[in-house]
Amino acid sequence: MQRAKKYTLEQVAALLPWPDDLANKYSRGKLTLIAGCADYPGAACLAAVASQRMGAGYTEVACSPESVAAVRAASPSLVVRAWDELAAYAQLDPDERGSIAGSPAAVQAAPASSDGRAGVYRACRSGRPVHAAPRPKALGPVAPRHPLAFLVGSGFDAADPLSAQLTCTVLEGAAAAVLVDGGGLDALTSPEGRLLLRRRFIDGLPTVITPHAGEAARLAAPLALPTDDPAQLALLLSQAYGVTAMVKGPVTYISDGETIVRMSDGTSALAKAGTGDVLAGMAAALLAQGLTPVDACVLASALHARAARAAAKRLTSICVTAEDVVAAIPEAIASLS
Numbered sequence: 330m331q332r333a334k335k336y337t338l339e340q341v342a343a344l345l346p347w348p349d350d351l352a353n354k355y356s357r358g359k360l361t362l363i364a365g366c367a368d369y370p371g372a373a374c375l376a377a378v379a380s381q382r383m384g385a386g387y388t389e390v391a392c393s394p395e396s397v398a399a400v401r402a403a404s405p406s407l408v409v410r411a412w413d414e415l416a417a418y419a420q421l422d423p424d425e426r427g428s429i430a431g432s433p434a435a436v437q438a439a440p441a442s443s444d445g446r447a448g449v450y451r452a453c454r455s456g457r458p459v460h461a462a463p464r465p466k467a468l469g470p471v472a473p474r475h476p477l478a479f480l481v482g483s484g485f486d487a488a489d490p491l492s493a494q495l496t497c498t499v500l501e502g503a504a505a506a507v508l509v510d511g512g513g514l515d516a517l518t519s520p521e522g523r524l525l526l527r528r529r530f531i532d533g534l535p536t537v538i539t540p541h542a543g544e545a546a547r548l549a550a551p552l553a554l555p556t557d558d559p560a561q562l563a564l565l566l567s568q569a570y571g572v573t574a575m576v577k578g579p580v581t582y583i584s585d586g587e588t589i590v591r592m593s594d595g596t597s598a599l600a601k602a603g604t605g606d607v608l609a610g611m612a613a614a615l616l617a618q619g620l621t622p623v624d625a626c627v628l629a630s631a632l633h634a635r636a637a638r639a640a641a642k643r644l645t646s647i648c649v650t651a652e653d654v655v656a657a658i659p660e661a662i663a664s665l666s
């Protein structure tokens with residue numbers, strides 16, 4: 330059985346993404362969140378403001394039309410739009426979607442002059458697929474002009490078929506790191522979800538999953554993976570799905586399929602709705618800033634724990650909310666530097 334390792338504080342602090350003097354908002358990394366269904370706008374708000382606090386230069390949210398006003402109200406500096414076009418595209422039959430170059434997510438990862446842009450927006454507006462030109466090489470697993478990442482699933486309702494459709498569309502089209510969270514995770518157990526993960530793995534595109542114990546058990550069930558040991562479960566989920574897995578709980582375990590990292594600095598102040606959405610936004614923002622999947626998960630988890638402890642010191646572990654954890658991210662960063 331593989332043993333989990335721990336990072337020292339110095340190792341964690343060395344991961345902090347301090348901006349250089351010539352930084353601009355794009356060079357600091359863009360995170361696009363596809364998050365927040367009509368029932369859960371709050372998850373999109375929490376993940377997005379956590380991304381901003383975690384240093385992403387540009388945080389953009391595509392959410393359900395019903396959630397737009399709430400997410401805009403959460404922070405004026407967020408770029409927010411309804412996911413209508415993406416949803417229309419995602420609801421097409423997979424065979425009808427045309428080439429990967431035409432998917433909305435890939436278009437965002439592509440250079441502005443990409444031929445894919447006009448094609449996909451035409452497809453989404455008309456509701457009919459427009460078969461874009463074959464996928465240009467530049468849209469493949471090559472570094473985009475600026476670092477970027479996608480977060481999909483926070484505030485998704487796993488029982489709504491649109492959740493799986495959106496998740497698969499992002500996995501298919503995003504030529505960048507993708508973090509799958511919350512109600513997006515169930516999509517990964519479908520044949521389409523597993524095929525897309527395998528393709529991303531082969532293409533060298535990082536995918537990160539952030540399940541809590543209940544979600545991890547749902548991912549383990551179809552593969553009959555044992556769930557009694559969360560450290561081994563992180564390792565097995567990582568290997569089975571070709572992803573970096575962060576299995577959350579009182580102790581959180583991160584695995585890339587080879588090593589397991591144990592994160593044990595959390596506090597029961599975090600046992601409150603919405604704190605997982607905050608963690609997802611933090612980890613995805615670090616992916617957008619170019620950290621490797623394991624480093625992004627380790628740093629996000631360490632800062633999340635320290636932010637919760639700082640908030641609990643002031644407010645007590647009874648009173649801390651997910652919003653308080655976001656507000657304390659600066660203190661957590663300062664405590665490491």
Ligand SMILES: NC(=O)C1=CN([C@@H]2O[C@H](COP(=O)(O)OP(=O)(O)OC[C@H]3O[C@@H](n4cnc5c(N)ncnc54)[C@H](O)[C@@H]3O)[C@@H](O)[C@H]2O)[C@@H](O)CC1
Binds near residue numbers: 483484487603
């Ligand atoms: N303010 C908001 O908008 C919020 C939205 N949220 C979103 O709500 C959606 C559903 O998430 P849920 O986690 O509520 O529902 P899920 O249905 O995914 O998980 C809850 C189920 O898992 C079981 N379970 C086992 N171990 C668990 C553990 N350690 N933690 C939590 N549940 C465990 C529970 O008993 C329950 O049956 C997600 O998309 C999530 O992002 C939640 O994050 C809460 C806050």
Ligand SMILES: Nc1ncnc2c1ncn2[C@@H]1O[C@H](COP(=O)(O)OP(=O)(O)O)[C@@H](O)[C@H]1O
Binds near residue numbers: 540541577
């Ligand atoms: N008792 C606890 N001790 C330490 N951390 C905890 C504890 N309970 C929950 N957490 C942390 O809180 C977060 C909860 O995430 P999650 O269950 O996904 O919540 P939500 O879906 O409501 O956002 C995770 O990061 C988890 O590790």
